[in-house]
Every structure is written in C-alpha cells, then in structure tokens.
Amino acid sequence: MGRQALVDxxxxxxxxxxxxxxxxxxxxHLHDWADEAETATPADAQPASAHPTPMSTxxxxxxxxxxxxxxxxxxxxxxxxxEGAVQAAEQAVYxxxxxxxxxxxxx
Ligand SMILES: Cc1cc2nc3c(=O)[nH]c(=O)nc-3n(C[C@H](O)[C@H](O)[C@H](O)COP(=O)(O)OP(=O)(O)OC[C@H]3O[C@@H](n4cnc5c(N)ncnc54)[C@H](O)[C@@H]3O)c2cc1C
Numbered sequence: 025m026g027r028q029a030l031v032d033x034x035x036x037x038x039x040x041x042x043x044x045x046x047x048x049x050x051x052x053h054l055h056d057w058a059d060e061a062e063t064a065t066p067a068d069a070q071p072a073s074a075h076p077t078p079m080s081t082x083x084x085x086x087x088x089x090x091x092x093x094x095x096x097x098x099x100x101x102x103x104x105x106x107e108g109a110v111q112a113a114e115q116a117v118y119x120x121x122x123x124x125x126x127x128x129x130x131x
Pocket of ligand 1: 094
C-alpha cells in the first residue's frame with residue numbers, strides 16, 4: 025500500500041468513527057515508526073512466523089523500575105494473543121500502582 029492509499033484509508037476510517045467532518049482534515053501527518061532507527065530494527069520488518077513463546081519479563085537494572093512492558097508479547101501466558109495483551113496490560117498497571125504506592129512522590 026502506498027503512502028497516499030494509507031492516508032486515504034486512515035481518513036476514511038476516522039470519518040466512519042467521527043462523521044463526515046473528519047473527511048476534510050486541516051492536515052495529515054503520517055509517521056512510520058518502522059523508519060525510526062531508535063524504535064525499530066531491520067528484524068522488525070520481517071513478519072512473525074509464529075506466536076512468541078512466554079519469556080521472562082524481568083528487565084535488568086536500571087530499567088526494572090523505570091519501564092513497564094505492556095505488550096502482548098510480554099504476557100506470562102498467551103503471548104501474541106488478545107488474552108496476553110490484557111494480561112500484560114494488567115501486569116504493567118499493577119506494577120505502576122505498586123510503585124506509586126511505595127514512592128508516591130515519584131512521577
Ligand atoms: C491479523 C491479525 C489477527 C489476529 N487475530 C487474533 C485472534 O483471533 N485472537 C487473538 O487472541 N489474537 C489475535 N491477534 C493478535 C492480537 O491482535 C494481538 O496480540 C494484540 O492486539 C496485541 O495487543 P497489544 O496491546 O500488545 O499491541 P497492539 O494491539 O499492537 O497495540 C500497540 C499499539 O501501539 C502503537 N505503537 C506501536 N509503536 C508505537 C510507537 N513507537 N509510538 C506510538 N505508538 C506505537 C500501535 O499503533 C498500536 O496501536 C491477531 C493479530 C493480527 C495482526
């Protein structure tokens with residue numbers, strides 16, 4: 025799909041969600057995060073051949089208390105599925121809540 029086709033499809037979807045006014049946006053900014061060297065690697069361009077196997081979600085220090093991974097791939101069960109996405113999101117929220125209870129002054 026080319027850039028314009030992608031923009032057209034996105035605008036059409038916004039119009040389905042928010043009504044015909046969304047068909048005439050003032051501007052459209054399309055940013056492909058896969059082009060960002062700090063976000064994606066060439067390996068990310070390869071389609072996954074299978075659902076991932078569960079992996080340890082314990083990050084090394086100093087990231088452990090600073091980054092909470094909420095994607096399905098980081099779920100203890102069902103990684104790569106919707107159930108895994110819910111589990112991973114819940115896990116990240118619980119970790120954040122526990123962190124805020126322990127250190128309410130940190131944001
Ligand atoms: C075609 C298809 C069919 C599927 N069918 C099923 C099924 O039948 N049953 C099932 O259980 N699972 C199915 N899945 C898998 C399921 O959809 C995913 O496991 C689940 O949606 C993952 O949820 P998530 O919250 O981890 O990530 P996502 O739903 O991928 O959400 C991540 C979000 O982050 C955004 N994002 C990514 N990078 C950035 C960035 N750098 N900056 C800002 N935003 C960013 C993305 O745009 C996206 O909105 C299917 C997946 C696909 C692709």
